Amino acid sequence: MSKQKYKLSTIIIFFVCLVVLISLLLTDLLISHTVSESIRNNQEEKAKIISRTVAKSEIVISGLEKEDDGGAIQEYTVDIQQAADVLFVVVLDMNGIRKSHPDSEKIGKRFVGGDEKVVLTGEEHISISKGTLGESLRSFTPIYNEQNEQIGAVSVGILLNNVEKALKKGHKNIFIGSIVGILVGIVGAVFLARYIKKILFGLEPFMIAKIHEERNTMLHSVHEGIIAVDKNSTITLVNKSALKIFTNIGLSDNPVGMKLTEYLPFSKLDRVLKTGTSEKDEEIAVNGVTLLTNRAPLIVNKEIVGAISTFRDKTEVHQLAEQLTGVRIYAEALRAQSHEFMNRLHVILGMVRMEFYDELMDFINEIVDHRVNEVSYVTKDIKDPVLAGFIMGKLSTARENKVDMKIDNETIIPKPSEDHVTHELITIIGNVIDNAIEAMSEMKEKKLQVKLNYNKNQLLIKIRDSGPGIKEEQFTHIFNKGYSTKGQNRGYGLYLVSKSVKTLGGSIQLNLSVEKGTEFIIQIPYNR
Known part of the structure; x- marks a missing residue:
């Protein structure tokens, strides 16, 4: 079973949301701790400032020195308590007896909580303790007179419930911010996924991987x-x-x-x-x-x-072109011979039906003698059977096109030492002969002569036709690839001839001294 393949958009949304969620949770933990500390410190600082303010009050100092049990200290502290919105502001004497209290009935009684003892020794401090008004955060500040003698202390209390409310409010704001952050992250992830997918032409990751592997294999x-x-x-x-x-x-x-x-x-x-x-x-x-x-x-x-x-x-391409050219030329030669043979069979069939037996005998003798002489002449001098068979095919092609083609072997032509030379010769001779036959298609006199001469490891080939000839301005272009005066997709025959001659290290030239027609003179090294 293949693994589940998730969409790119799903993967991006999942991981973006996961990163945002983890980031916000870590941020929430860090900020919550910081906010909690900040709120607690603010509340402690508030209580401390109020207690210090009360401790410096002339009303409080005067009331403690005169041991005033009247309402001056009580009235003052109640005003401070209401203005500062704290739980209580209690003034104590050195015996821990209250001189003020939100509940006037508790004035004159001992302070409850047990955490007042430290301040009565002259040390300011903060504590959390439970008193008559409930559990509270308390700030204690000693009170000194003008002689710098401690005459009492002041305690300011803030209800812990208020501190917790402030902390919960801070957490709530952080939570709301986290939720908004996650929603923004999801929206951003969706747009990011769409944008990336658009760049990738809508392809999924597994599709990209598959295309990548296919491309590498193909390349x-x-x-x-x-x-x-x-x-x-x-x-x-x-x-x-x-x-x-x-x-x-x-x-x-x-x-x-x-x-x-x-x-x-x-x-x-x-x-x-x-x-x-x-x-x-x-x-x-x-x-x-x-x-x-x-x-x-x-x-x-x-x-x-x-x-x-x-x-x-280019060597590989050229070899392939040579092989294709050779096959085409062989096929053309066989087609021409087959066509010529069928034409003669039709003539023989007609003579048999008309019972012209004497004329039929003469016709068959003429064919046999001509064929024997032709085959004998070609195969006797040309020792390479492939080249000889090719020449025989070209003779049939010439007769089919009503061209009087003559083969003149001035010497014995031995078989070359390497087979590729035969293929190059077929390309050279075949294309020049084809060009000549095509050039004479509109001429009344159609003559084509091929001369072969072997001497001192050099093969000389002369091919002359009775066609219209080549114009002087065409001399420099006829061997260029694609150059032709016969229309589109032509001009490759003589180009291949030139390439094959260069491959064999030979030379090719035109005989400009002939009165009419064209003569190609080709000389190539030829090792037997």
């Missing part, structure tokens, strides 16, 4: 080298095929993080970053290796955020 499984850079020309991605190609051309491994201009100054990806225009099927040469490359910008929200380049060793 490293393709045969083409792939390299990507960000908008600052820093290399961000290189697949295994690219690393292999870089190693073959003498570059260091793992260029991720390096500047493109330092590692691949010839890549021209920085140009794509500036222009935003894709570039296709361009060739670059690096340390003697030719790479075929495509470059494209990476655009997000109409902004160029990087660029990517795919490339492949």
Whole structure:
């Protein structure tokens, strides 16, 4: 059973709320303690200030010195008690006898609580004790006369219930603030989740992980080298095929993080970053290796955020093109021979039906003699069976197109020492012959001559047609890839011829001295 996959919004809301809740709880604990201490200190300070104020009062000092049991001290302390909103203000003499009290009946009686003894020794202090009015926070301050002799003390009490009420009020405010904070956190988490999901194109985390793994598998499984850079020309991605190609051309491994201009100054990806225009099927040469490359910008929200380049060793591409070209030429030769054979069968069938047996015999003898002579001539001088079979196919193609094609083997043509030379020769001879046959399609006289000569490890090939010829202004362009005067998607035949000649280390030229038509003169090294 697979694990439960939660949505990104759910995960973000949960963790944001959890963080906010923990933060607020910790804050509540710290603030509550601080607020409690502050409220208690404030109440103690209030009681202390009142008791000190009463202790300095002339009314109180005079009343204690004269041992006045009248109402002066009582009246004064009651006013102070009401004005300051405290539980009691009690004045004591040195015997602990009350000189004032909120309950006038308790005046003249001993102070209750037992915590007054310290102040009667001249020490100011704070205590919590239970008296006749209940449990209270008490501040005791000694009273001195002008001779600095202690003549009594004053006690100010604040009901503990009031302190607890103040603490509860502080806690309530903190609790309300925490609830508001959690609600704000939830709302913020929802908006944050939506924003992040929008940035991620609505993808969930597990979907992103799956896409990431698929991308890595795809990038490293393709045969083409792939390299990507960000908008600052820093290399961000290189697949295994690219690393292999870089190693073959003498570059260091793992260029991720390096500047493109330092590692691949010839890549021209920085140009794509500036222009935003894709570039296709361009060739670059690096340390003697030719790479075929495509470059494209990476655009997000109409902004160029990087660029990517795919490339492949041109040698592999060229070999593949050679194989495809060779197969096509073989197929064309077989098709031409098959077509020619079917035409002759139709002629034979017609003669049989009309019972022209004498003429049929002459026709068959002519075919057999011509075929035997043709096969004998070609195979006798051309020792490579693949090349010989190809030449036979081209003879059939020429006859099908009503072209008078002649093969002139000036010497014995031995089989080459390497098989790839045969494929290159098929590409060279096949494309030149095809071009010549096509060029003569509108001509009345259609003649094509192929001469082969082998001497001192050099093979000389001359192919001459009776076509309209090549115009002088076309001489410098006919071997360029894609150049053609015959329309779109043409111009690859002579380009492949030129590439194959260069691969074999040979040369190709046009004979400009011929009166009409075109003659190609091709010379290549040829080891048997």
